Amino acid sequence: MSDDKTAIITGAGTGIGKHSAYALLDEGYSVAFAGRRAEVLDAAIKESPAPDRCLAVPTDISEPDSVAKLFATTLAQFGRVDLLFNNAGLGAPGVPLEDLTIEQWRRVVDINLTGSFLCTQEAIRAMKSQDPKGGRIINNGSISADRPRPNSAPYTSTKHAITGLTKSTALDGRKNNIACGQIDIGNALTEMTARMSNGVPQPDGSTMQEPTMDVGNVARAVVYMASLPLDANVLFMTVMASAMPLVGRG
Numbered sequence: 154m155s156d157d158k159t160a161i162i163t164g165a166g167t168g169i170g171k172h173s174a175y176a177l178l179d180e181g182y183s184v185a186f187a188g189r190r191a192e193v194l195d196a197a198i199k200e201s202p203a204p205d206r207c208l209a210v211p212t213d214i215s216e217p218d219s220v221a222k223l224f225a226t227t228l229a230q231f232g233r234v235d236l237l238f239n240n241a242g243l244g245a246p247g248v249p250l251e252d253l254t255i256e257q258w259r260r261v262v263d264i265n266l267t268g269s270f271l272c273t274q275e276a277i278r279a280m281k282s283q284d285p286k287g288g289r290i291i292n293n294g295s296i297s298a299d300r301p302r303p304n305s306a307p308y309t310s311t312k313h314a315i316t317g318l319t320k321s322t323a324l325d326g327r328k329n330n331i332a333c334g335q336i337d338i339g340n341a342l343t344e345m346t347a348r349m350s351n352g353v354p355q356p357d358g359s360t361m362q363e364p365t366m367d368v369g370n371v372a373r374a375v376v377y378m379a380s381l382p383l384d385a386n387v388l389f390m391t392v393m394a395s396a397m398p399l400v401g402r403g
Contacts, residue, residue, distance in 0.1 A: 159231040164241030166193035168343035176372035214268030237276040265311035287330030339393030366394040
């Protein structure tokens, strides 16, 4: 698939980001692994199917200078950016909305929304300047881009906003042959969702275990979105555990 293509993945050290990176490496991509912790990125690359086509770039995506360095380092190493997967994200403590601190709110907004915006800006700058021009941006929207869980106002708000960023980027990118789509992921089994085995709060106040799916299903979906020619785009895709409480949830 690749023809010497390069991807940048945020939150690439673990979970969905790591497995998506591995799947793209299997397709011949070179991949820049971005994340906050260098040791986690290095461990992920060591376990990858093609360490020689990997680059670890410790990055705080909430900081413009750090994001600029991520793209400059990737371009210096690989020469171009064909794919950005805006995957990094975090949540706030699951407490009532009125008990959240402004610091907790701002941290989620800074990473989930501002971080994706900053990475998108740098991706557009790179993609419209390279030859051949263009590229693809995929945003991790999450099921929360459509409907909330209890006590999740910061995360849900930012993921709803990602939908707006996806639509705006898809529109504004047209003139530069830049496609943008969003993948909404439900209950992929990763380190982050392992807690679901102990039960997850439900809107009626109960707690229940929720079905999960293999994270490899998400990685394959990302590869499919990336595999399309730039005159075709998956604007929105939902990949979820079939029996999770989404259909019928609110």
